[in-house]
Amino acid sequence: MIEVVYFAWVRERIGVPRESVETEAATVADLVEELRGREKRYAAAFADVSALRVALDQELSEFDAALEGVREVAFFPPMTGG
Amino acid sequence: MIEVVYFAWVRERIGVPRESVETEAATVADLVEELRGREKRYAAAFADVSALRVALDQELSEFDAALEGVREVAFFPPMTGG
Amino acid sequence: MRVRVQEAPFDAGAELDAFTHGRREVGAVVSFTGIVRDTKGGLIRMEIEHYPGMTEKAIAGIAEQAMVRWDLADLLVIHRHGPLPVGQPIMMVATAAAHRRAAFEAADYLMDYLKSRAPFWKKEVTEADEAWVEATPEDEDALSRWQR
Amino acid sequence: MRVRVQEAPFDAGAELDAFTHGRREVGAVVSFTGIVRDTKGGLIRMEIEHYPGMTEKAIAGIAEQAMVRWDLADLLVIHRHGPLPVGQPIMMVATAAAHRRAAFEAADYLMDYLKSRAPFWKKEVTEADEAWVEATPEDEDALSRWQR
Numbered sequence: 001m002i003e004v005v006y007f008a009w010v011r012e013r014i015g016v017p018r019e020s021v022e023t024e025a026a027t028v029a030d031l032v033e034e035l036r037g038r039e040k041r042y043a044a045a046f047a048d049v050s051a052l053r054v055a056l057d058q059e060l061s062e063f064d065a066a067l068e069g070v071r072e073v074a075f076f077p078p079m080t081g082g
Numbered sequence: 083m084i085e086v087v088y089f090a091w092v093r094e095r096i097g098v099p100r101e102s103v104e105t106e107a108a109t110v111a112d113l114v115e116e117l118r119g120r121e122k123r124y125a126a127a128f129a130d131v132s133a134l135r136v137a138l139d140q141e142l143s144e145f146d147a148a149l150e151g152v153r154e155v156a157f158f159p160p161m162t163g164g
Numbered sequence: 165m166r167v168r169v170q171e172a173p174f175d176a177g178a179e180l181d182a183f184t185h186g187r188r189e190v191g192a193v194v195s196f197t198g199i200v201r202d203t204k205g206g207l208i209r210m211e212i213e214h215y216p217g218m219t220e221k222a223i224a225g226i227a228e229q230a231m232v233r234w235d236l237a238d239l240l241v242i243h244r245h246g247p248l249p250v251g252q253p254i255m256m257v258a259t260a261a262a263h264r265r266a267a268f269e270a271a272d273y274l275m276d277y278l279k280s281r282a283p284f285w286k287k288e289v290t291e292a293d294e295a296w297v298e299a300t301p302e303d304e305d306a307l308s309r310w311q312r
Numbered sequence: 313m314r315v316r317v318q319e320a321p322f323d324a325g326a327e328l329d330a331f332t333h334g335r336r337e338v339g340a341v342v343s344f345t346g347i348v349r350d351t352k353g354g355l356i357r358m359e360i361e362h363y364p365g366m367t368e369k370a371i372a373g374i375a376e377q378a379m380v381r382w383d384l385a386d387l388l389v390i391h392r393h394g395p396l397p398v399g400q401p402i403m404m405v406a407t408a409a410a411h412r413r414a415a416f417e418a419a420d421y422l423m424d425y426l427k428s429r430a431p432f433w434k435k436e437v438t439e440a441d442e443a444w445v446e447a448t449p450e451d452e453d454a455l456s457r458w459q460r
Contacts, residue, residue, distance in 0.1 A: 008213055008285035009296050058218035060281070074215060074283075078299035081214075081243065081284030082198055082255060082275055082412070090361055090433035091444050140366035142429070156363060156431075160447035163362075163391065163432030164264070164346055164403060164423055176341075177329030184324060184345060188398055191349035193324075194342065194419075197332060201339035201410065250336055262349060264423055271342075272416050306413075 002031075002067065006045070007076035010052065013045040028054050029063045031073065045075070053078055084113075084149065088127070089158035092134065095127040110136050111145045113155065127157070135160055165231060165239055167223050169214065171246040176253050183240050183258045190237045192264040194271040198254040206290040212245040212254065215283035219243070226277040230259070233273070234266040241274065243284065276306040313379060313387055315371050317362065319394040324404050331388050331406045338385045340415040343406040344423055350398045354438040360393040360402065363431035367391075374425040378407070381421070382414040389422065391432065424454040 005018040025031035032049060035042040046052070054061050055074040067073070087100040107113035114131060117124040128134070136143050137156040149155070166183075168174075176197045184193050200210045223241050230239060236259055243255040257274045261267040286297040314331075316322075324345045332341050348358045371389055378387060384407055391403040405422045409415040426432075434445040 005215075007215060007283065008287070011213075055215070055218060055283070058215070058221055060222075074218070076215070076283065077285065077296065078303075079280055079283055080286045080297045080299050080303075081282040082279035087363075089363060089431070090435070093361075137363070137366060137431070140363070140369055142370075156366070158363070158431065159433065159444065160451075161428055161431055162434045162445045162447050162451075163430040164427035175329065176332060177325030177327075179325075180328050180343065180345075181323065181325030184347065184401075186399060187347065188350045191347055191351075193345040193347065195328065195345075196412065196416070197328075197341040197343075198412070199332065199335065199339055199341065202336045203339075203410075251334060253332075262351075264344065264346070268344070268416070268420050268423075275412055275416075 002070065003072040004031075004035075005072060005074045007074065009077060010045050010075050014041050025067055027063070027067060028056070028061065028065050028073065031067060032063065051077060084152065085154040086113075086117075087154060087156045089156065091159060092127050092157050096123055105149075107149055109145070109149060110138070110143065110147050110155065113149060114145065133159060165227050166241070167220065167227055168242045169219050169223065170242070170244055173244070173252060174242055174256070176256050179240065179242060179256060180258060183238070183260065187237060187260060189262060190260045191262050192267040193258060193260045194264075194267040195256060195258040196271050196275055197256045200248045200250050200252050200254055202250050203288075204290070206292065207250050208289050208291060209250070210248045210254070211287040211289060212248060213285045213287070214243075214245040218283050222282045223278065226274060226281060229277070230270045230274055234259075234261065234270040235263075236261050236266060236270055239270065239274070241278070243278070243282070245284065273310055276310065279303050280307060313372075313375050314389070315368065315375055316390045317367050317371065318390070318392055320392070321400060322390055322392070322404070324401050327388065327390065327404060328406060331386070331408065335385060335408060337410060338408045339410050340412040341406060341408050342412075342415040342419040343404060344419050345404045346402040348396050348398050348400050348402055351436075352438070354440065355398050356437050356439060357398070358396045358402070359435040359437060360396060361433045361435070362393045366431050370430045371426065374422060374429060377425070378418045378422055382407075382409065382418040383411075384409050384414060384418055387418065387422070389426070391426065391430070393432065421458055424458065427451050428455060
């Protein structure tokens, strides 16, 4: 079980801000692949991962990072603070 | 007749903030030479002109600039504003 | 080092005064204030979403990097989230140092990193529509200035 | 463009608020505040001499150059003269622009030129002595950054 959280237009496309996901995915990329296969709204949100950023337990990470030991995965577009 | 004004340590060495000077000097450098010859305090203030700046009618200028038409000459060390 | 993430408005002038007051060894204070701007006309408000928890950690990390890199007496970061009307401050940074170069560079650095590495997302709400502000290649390029 | 040369103290925070308030097309405000710093310990006060008449003209000239060079909505320069106690603001600049890069660069430029091209001279008065602050080669070098 992993907590998956979404922000900005990723959240809007998926329709929920967070959810618990039952998964055996080894990497972030594997998890994205799994979610894409679930429903259209996930396929829409993850259509172009180069437009997305990922954080693992609240630290910026990469799509090829391992998920072992990770409790929270966040997907969002590039930040626009400041 | 030209107004000559002094600031900071130039003013302190010469002992007055401004004075009217009767001169036929053609350039700033000529005027400096003339003042140097007057009294020790001028020689002390103008000992090293590379440590000085000059303004003609309140515009930064150079020591080889002509004095024709100039009403006010100012001598001072490099500025330290800000 | 003072970092605040808040929904409430703040007064940039009062923050600057509080940050500056009573320092004997500081010769230079630089502040940056980011303000909700009506870029195209018709903006009703900006909405800022953030990632509670990560936001604070990310800002603290960026601030610590600035403290290590420049000789700063102190720094301040305030960033708002939630709905923001046009003309209101979104965020501010301030840096205090003995010399102006450190204060300027550190404030500039903080802004570049807060813009692209702190988890905030801006949405512009006009009468006609709502649109997420997109990051620009310039935002990312700005970071490369600091990667020497 | 607002330029003031004055002996009276000013409140940097109140000035920043007044400068920032009510702008719809400004996304970025940068301020610099220069403060009397006790560099070696024992400073009683700073005394700032200036060249009345030339000072105002020189600052206006520098400010106009900044307005020409960057896309600024507005800028502010306040510079004090006379005796100044430790910890008090000597001067401030502020710049307002649509984008942060213009606001940062213009403020940085204004400071570099005010430092070396506006006719002010600082004297440090300690219990032991009085000494004119000397310009450094770095001050002059800073200007070359802008001479492209």
